[in-house]
Amino acid sequence: MSIDTKALKKEPATAAQTKQWYGNWRDYVVYIGFVAIFVVFAILLQERGFLSANNLLNILRQTAIVAIMAMAMSFVLSAGEIDLSVGAIAGLTSVVAGMALMQYGIVAGVAAGLALGLLVGAVNGGLTAYFNIPSFLVTLGMMGISRGVGMWVSGTSPVPVIDDTFIFAFGSGNIGPVPVLVIWVAALGALAHVALRKTPFGRQVMAAGGNPIAARYSGVNVRKVKFQVLLLTGVAAAIAGMLYAGRLQSGRFQLGEGDELSVIAAVVLGGTSLFGGRGTVMGSIVGALLIGVINNGLILGGLEYSQQLIARGALIILAVAIGRGR
Template sequence: MTIPVQAAASSSRLRPRTLKDRFLANGSVGSIALFFLFVVALFSLTTEDFLSLDNVLNVLRQSAPLLIVATAMTLVITTGGIDLSVGSVLALTSALCAILIHAGLPWALVMVLMLLVGALVGAIQGFFVAYEGIPSFIVTLAGLSVIRGLALLMTGGYSVPIPSDIAFVGLGRAWILGMPLPALIAAAVLLVGFVTFNETPFGRYVTGIGANAEAVRRAGVNTRGVTLLVYVLSGSLAALAGLVLAARLGSGSSNAGQGFELDVIAAVVLGGTSLFGGRGTMVGTILGALTVAAIGNGLILAHLSPFLTPIVTGSIILVAIWMNFRIFRGAGRKR
């Protein structure tokens, strides 16, 4: 990627960064940070327990699957793709995990198998996207339906209980140093995702593919392999989220994760990752995910109708897409 880097360096020397350039580089993170503070202030004033320690820890524990999957979704969307199947993968691994544990398999082995199942699903979808050239929207939309159907077929639509006396349930219920274990798992995943995305060649390749895949390919990068790996990571982390959810609820259900993919996409796009690819931010993703979780929790504490949550989430997605198109896409055309 020598040529693009040199070009960017030359451009920066020829033209000093203006205030508008700085806004385009960091404005999305700043705006979601302000919006997050607004949401927190709003619900802290309109509800009694929103900022209580118990509720804050509960939000962190419940939002762990969202934070985990949003890490991978940031990579996917930065490449210019999308993964609509993450909710179905979560449901499949949650249900299959409960079935295998109920059948007597060691829970540690089951966890490894579920991560492999998620990776396999991601590899299959990534193959069609990267090597067959089928749009990721079509591939993962089909995956959403097929994978959810497999989960329903295996469970018959019923929840499968997980024994509460095995160590596996600690994955979703344990506490370490006063913090819920799911939140610590999510923090570890986000830290690895942040370092990978910002400090490694792989992260730069992901961004380059979204910005100009042909230029990256001509620089000698295996763009197909990178794209495939991004979807493998997405499937694997969706499977991890399914394990955490199953452990917390003490059961696996084929109905888990309904609409989950919308929450993940809302979190990532709201955080400033461009739907057109080429620009992503892990910090923004964290703030976006916490904002989505805070809105859902705040609406419940405010005793409003639960049907308002998808309405608000959908509105957030629409506004985020509009901002992406009007501000960042327009700026890219001018440059």
Template structure:
């Protein structure tokens, strides 16, 4: 009896193996943390599903509404990308935003009714909180999780204390138009500020020495230190950048609301971290990119918008966002 395997049988066995191998390579390509291929697919699927589920979803006005709704998260998430790539985290961005908005409104009320003064006060306050986070983390060797957890409470308490929990009304029309209700060539200014932050983030992270130092500090701190990189300075600057962008987001929110409130955006940290991790940024440092962060923010914003149009409760939305964070960390874990 001839036990040899015919060439036809061998070919039939090899073909499924090759297909499985190609399938594994395709899955690895889609799920790897430093490329947005899977995000593009997920975003496209969301658009298709919600366009069929709701007749109001697929419209220019709704897309502009999504852009305005995600502006705060997108702007702050750009800065958070730098911090997380540097192997740190900032839990205080929501409180920093609230305090920065109060600083901007109070500066225009008591120092000078000028939008430039308000902008400097808001962004400057955010940068100061970021610098404090960076100094305490890097100089005192305290984990950034604990430092920013403390400044989260302190900044929120200070925002509530300066006006005894009362909002501060903003009457400067120029400030409102520049940061909140104006438009540039038909594009609402919150979206314009988001695009400006994205472009600046891309140039700084991907096309500058500082960006390469951020990747080195988070990817391999020991090698970066022996290469002459001042990890303390680089990481502190990442915190400062995040705080300043939280200040910019505060200007956008205050201008849209015509007032600064000390109790706004509680829980913003969840949306920001979800956007960054969903966008392919590893919580273990050394990996991430700005475009992915923007796409992650848009996915969460689109998901929120679609769920609202479908009448899904806010509590279930929180559950979904929490599951997204867990899934993103699982896919980006080294």
């Protein structure tokens, strides 16, 4: 009885090709899911105006702020860390920027908002990178601190934003038919994509998250990288807070509440590993759009808020399950 040695040699290659195909399919799952869900809602909710121009623009506006925070979170998760404070930082920034704007004008308002994001991001990054406190615990604590400070300085009351230039530039304006929020996402998305994919910093982020020990031996300053990515999410959350304030024309400590869950789900659904070493900015933006489409479709479908929360929770579990497979 003879053995076909050629067939045996081909079998491992076939298995490797199957594994590679499966991995590639998982890389595109967010795009496949987005198209599939969009088509389903377009068919089921056609008579309720799902495909109307106003509704589609509304989806873009609603998801833009989450998408901006998701871009920065892509760096954090790729580096093997996590930031649970982004939503609370956004709410606090909307209050602080609104108060500075009301007292001293637009330059002071924007400067105050960015300074706050830098400060909180530096605290998160410093405690995580240089004091070896897990980022989960640091940012969980910072979430409570930011929310409490926002309540305290505002007296739990909304801070009105009445500067027309600020309102136009940060959320409520349109350039032609295009909302300013979409322009923010496009500009920051292009910048973040290039930074993660094409620069030494992006490669260092991936190395720090994939194998920190090997990265150190390769000359990567892992502590510095982890500090920088958490600083980045602080700034992104501050920008998100100012966009909230401009879009809603007020600063409120409640703004951004719960966004951290949507942001993390969007990033993991988009193809970034929850455990570090792998990330994509474009996928995170599409993940945010997917969540926005689902939320919009559920609202148009008449689901109650409690049912929307159930759907969002299921989506987060799905995101984590996909992330474990990458």
